Amino acid sequence: MAESLIIERVNHVVRLRLNRPTVLNALNFRLVRRLAKTLEELDQDDEVRVVIITGNKKSFAAGADIREMAEATTADLMAERYLSSWLRIRQFSKPLIAAVSGFALGGGCELALCCDLIVATETARFGQPEILLGIMPGAGGTQRLTRTLGKTKAMELILTGKSISAKEAFDYGLVNRVVSIDELETASLALAEEIAAKPPLAVRLAKQSILKAFDLSLEEALHFEQNNFALLFSTEDQREGMKAFIEKRKPHFKGK
Ligand code: CAA
Numbered sequence: 001m002a003e004s005l006i007i008e009r010v011n012h013v014v015r016l017r018l019n020r021p022t023v024l025n026a027l028n029f030r031l032v033r034r035l036a037k038t039l040e041e042l043d044q045d046d047e048v049r050v051v052i053i054t055g056n057k058k059s060f061a062a063g064a065d066i067r068e069m070a071e072a073t074t075a076d077l078m079a080e081r082y083l084s085s086w087l088r089i090r091q092f093s094k095p096l097i098a099a100v101s102g103f104a105l106g107g108g109c110e111l112a113l114c115c116d117l118i119v120a121t122e123t124a125r126f127g128q129p130e131i132l133l134g135i136m137p138g139a140g141g142t143q144r145l146t147r148t149l150g151k152t153k154a155m156e157l158i159l160t161g162k163s164i165s166a167k168e169a170f171d172y173g174l175v176n177r178v179v180s181i182d183e184l185e186t187a188s189l190a191l192a193e194e195i196a197a198k199p200p201l202a203v204r205l206a207k208q209s210i211l212k213a214f215d216l217s218l219e220e221a222l223h224f225e226q227n228n229f230a231l232l233f234s235t236e237d238q239r240e241g242m243k244a245f246i247e248k249r250k251p252h253f254k255g256k
Contacts, residue, residue: 004031005038010189012049012196014042015099017056024062025055027107029082035111036088043093046255049196049203051092052188053115054099055108057181060124063106066133077138086139089114093204095195099188100124101181105163110137113144113174116207119188120166120175127163147214148174199237200255 006017016038018025035053042048055061076082089111098104098115104126112118112126120126128141136142137158146154149172157164169175179187195203205228212221232238236256244251 004028005034007038009048011193012047013052013189013192014048014050015052015054015189017054018061019056021056021058023065023067024059024103025108026062026065026067027111028065028068029085032085032089032107033081036085039092039096040088046200048094049200049255050095050097050192052097052099052192053111054184054188055101057101057121057123059102059108060098060100060104061108061111062103063108063129064139086110086114090140093208094200095192095203095207097188097192099184100126100166100175101184106130106137106141107139110139110141110144113140113148116210117191118169118175119177119179119184119191120169121181121184122166122178123181124166124169124175124178125163126166126169126174127161128158129161129163131159132161148172197253199235199241199251199253201235201237202232205232 002019004018004020006019008015008017016035018027018031020026020028020031039051042051095117096115098112098118100112100118101121102123102125104112104124106129109126109128128137128145130137142154142158145157149157153172156162164172166175166178170178177187177191209221209225209228212224216224237253240253241251
């Protein structure tokens with residue numbers, strides 16, 4: 001049986017390729033668990049600085065696996081192992097880039113929204129069609145789409161189940177870059193490598209600080225930011241970055 005998740009490494013960047021092409025990369029429980037476990041391992045690997053999640057040309061991921069979900073009970077979906085996989089994906093501390101071509105629907109759209117940056121092809125379509133199946137988004141869609149697009153657009157997408165094009169997603173601020181299908185790999189890798197060349201500890205603390213904008217009050221989040229800012233002054237990379245500026249040379253960051 002082919003691997004449902006293919007792992008490729010390019011220097012400090014890892015690309016995770018969803019690989020269930022016959023079902024448009026539908027996310028069955030096993031694949032979501034595998035993705036969560038892999039991200040947990042990559043989080044512990046100091047050589048890995050940025051992770052790209054991608055699919056194939058036709059589909060990033062067309063949502064949860066409906067055939068599997070059709071048989072699921074409330075108890076299955078409330079089970080710790082289902083919820084904890086999505087939680088573990090959300091907790092990944094390094095930058096995550098979604099490289100999206102084709103369908104990013106339901107759980108697929110939610111997976112892209114779990115990522116910190118999205119590079120999409122002109123053919124990408126984003127949406128939460130769960131309402132058409134008699135359910136609603138269950139992996140963060142009602143919260144992340146609302147925080148990204150605002151209440152008005154999120155209501156429309158989630159209540160009608162209609163999807164939007166990459167251009168619309170870009171105009172709404174959901175997507176960072178729109179490229180042709182042929183450019184997706186190089187464009188997402190270039191963005192990943194650009195970030196991977198930055199000081200890794202500063203990148204991680206900056207990511208965490210940005211995400212706190214959604215969880216804390218402004219006052220609490222500003223304290224969180226200030227503490228992280230101060231913490232970075234105990235790193236070698238801070239000394240190297242500032243020394244290199246003064247010496248008019250390129251810094252060499254080590255993640256220490
Ligand atoms: N689950 C299981 N199988 C899926 C699937 C899914 N989410 N999406 C597509 N497939 C399967 C199809 O059943 C089909 O299999 P067969 O060849 O065996 O019939 C194969 O993939 C190709 O799909 P289509 O023939 O339908 O391809 P298409 O190009 O005509 O249409 C599509 C593409 C519009 C994406 C359509 O497949 C579709 O609507 N898929 C379902 C999308 C959806 O509703 N996603 C939400 C799932 S619920 C969820 O995600 C809950 C959550 O929040 C976690």
